[in-house]
Each structure stands twice: as C-alpha cells, then as structure tokens.
Amino acid sequence: MNIIELKNINKFFGEKESRQQILKNISINIEKGEMVAIMGPSGSGKSTMLNVLGLLDNNYSGEYMLDGIEASKLSNNELAMARNEKIGFVFQNFNLIKELSAKENVKMSLIFSNIYKKGKEKISKKVMDKSSSDILEKVGLKNHENKKPGQLSGGQQQRVAIARALVNNPEIILADEPTGALDSKIGEEIMKVFLKLNNQGKTVIIVTHDERVAQMCGRTIHIKDGVVQ
Known part of the structure; x- marks a missing residue:
C-alpha cells in the first residue's frame, strides 16, 4: 500500500525571464513502512522535493496523494494539521531551541499539536510531560531530559530532534541530511535509530549525499537536474 504518491509534480521558481524549473514531472510511489x-x-532538486513531501511547499503542479488524502488540494490550515499529525521532521542542524531543555524541545511539538486541534480534545500538560519523557x-536520553x-553532544542533540519528530506518533519520518553534521561513528548510531523506527513500522525518508547512509535504506531514489533517474 502506497503512503505517498507523487504524479507529474512540476515546480518552478522565479518569474518571466528568470523563471526556472526545479522539479520536472516527478512521479514516485513510496510504500507504507519503506525506508527510502x-x-x-547539490542543486538537483532533492531538498525542494522534500519540501513538497513534507507539505512545506504547496505551490506546484501535479498530484500528491498522502495516505489517501489529496494533499495538493488542502487549505493552508489543513496542510498544517496534516503536517503536524502525519509527518515528523529531522534536520541536519537539529533546529533545537537552545534556551529550552531537551524535554521542553520535544514538548514543543505537542504544544503546536494543540494549536491545530480545533474542536478536538487538547493534550493535557500531564500527558505532554509523560509523552516527552x-x-x-x-x-x-532518559538521564538527559x-x-x-x-550541554549535549551532536549525536545527543540529533536524538532529541528525533524524539521531537516522534512524539506526535507520525506515520512518516522525513530526515534532511540527518548525519551531515556528525562524524561517521555517531552518524552510524543515528542511522541505527532510524532503522529501529523503520522496523517498528514507520515510513522513513532520508535526503542524503552519503552513499553509506543510502546503503542502509531499502531503496534509493536518485534525482538529477530535477528529474528522477
């Protein structure tokens, strides 16, 4: 069963003479539970494609089906809700709030989730605390919350970022160069975390330039000049 289907996705940047096509008729399927x-x-369009997959960019032509929902036709509020409930993001540079503790950084995802729960039961502070821990x-990171x-190493910070991505129990994890800021040993440990998540049924999609990372995934999608090879 496909959790993601992109059909003839085209993405342009710029206007008139400076108009440039970044994605060219991208059509891919990703099955539920895959690790891809x-x-x-650089400049191939992979980050742009990640933004489309992550519902961060809805300004494109073509069709995007996300777990049976036609994402390409969602309103901005519906996109925000789907993004919060279905997708967990992990970034190369962790994107943690330095003034907050590890637990507070993780809890931010639940706080944002409450914002989009219009008409739905809110998550209580007690549940937020327990879920984050x-x-x-x-x-x-039991002893580091x-x-x-x-006060944390790079690998520990990335684990906090992964915890933050997971706390809403999304079906899909999108990771953008998650090992790029780490040395090879720590990067391998982080990949083992993703493999474990995948074994537990999560769909994991990793943008990477590292062949070793790609080899740990079940399948690799190659993109060059905006075209899937």
Missing part, C-alpha cells in the same frame, strides 16, 4: 533514501548532487527514554542543547 533520496540522493542527488517516554520518547526521550526510547532514544536513549533536563539538559539544554549546549
């Missing part, structure tokens, strides 16, 4: 790498040289324990990012 997206590879391509539980997910940090799952990524091996009160530390701020500056």
Whole structure:
C-alpha cells in the first residue's frame, strides 16, 4: 500500500525571464513502512522535493496523494494539521531551541499539536510531560531530559530532534541530511535509530549525499537536474 504518491509534480521558481524549473514531472510511489533514501548532487532538486513531501511547499503542479488524502488540494490550515499529525521532521542542524531543555524541545511539538486541534480534545500538560519523557527514554536520553542543547553532544542533540519528530506518533519520518553534521561513528548510531523506527513500522525518508547512509535504506531514489533517474 502506497503512503505517498507523487504524479507529474512540476515546480518552478522565479518569474518571466528568470523563471526556472526545479522539479520536472516527478512521479514516485513510496510504500507504507519503506525506508527510502533520496540522493542527488547539490542543486538537483532533492531538498525542494522534500519540501513538497513534507507539505512545506504547496505551490506546484501535479498530484500528491498522502495516505489517501489529496494533499495538493488542502487549505493552508489543513496542510498544517496534516503536517503536524502525519509527518515528523529531522534536520541536519537539529533546529533545537537552545534556551529550552531537551524535554521542553520535544514538548514543543505537542504544544503546536494543540494549536491545530480545533474542536478536538487538547493534550493535557500531564500527558505532554509523560509523552516527552517516554520518547526521550526510547532514544536513549532518559538521564538527559533536563539538559539544554549546549550541554549535549551532536549525536545527543540529533536524538532529541528525533524524539521531537516522534512524539506526535507520525506515520512518516522525513530526515534532511540527518548525519551531515556528525562524524561517521555517531552518524552510524543515528542511522541505527532510524532503522529501529523503520522496523517498528514507520515510513522513513532520508535526503542524503552519503552513499553509506543510502546503503542502509531499502531503496534509493536518485534525482538529477530535477528529474528522477
């Protein structure tokens, strides 16, 4: 069963003479529970494709079906809700708030989730605290939840970022160069976390330029000059 279907996705930037096509008739399917790498040289369009997959960019032509929902026709509020409920994001540079503890950084996802729960039951503070602590324990940071990012190693910060992505229990994890800021040993440990998540049924999509990372995934999608090879 496909959780993601892109059909003839075209994406342009700029106007008139400076108009440039970044994605060219992209059509891909990703099955539920797959672990997929997206590879391509700098400027190939892979980050733009990740923005489309992550519902961060809805300004394109073509059709995007996300778990049976036609994402290409969602309103901005519906996009925000789907993004919050279905997708967890992990970034190369962690994107943690340095003034907050690890637990508080994770809890931010639940706070944002409450914002979009219009007419739905809100998550209580007690549940937020327990969920944040539980997910940090799952990524091996049980004894570090009160530390701020500056007190953690790069690998630990990325684990916090993964915990933050997971706390809403999304079906899809999107990771943009998640090992890029880490040395090879720590990067391998982070990949083991993604493999474990995939074994638990999560769909994991990783944008990477690292062949070793791609080899740990079940399938690699190559993109060059905006075209899937």
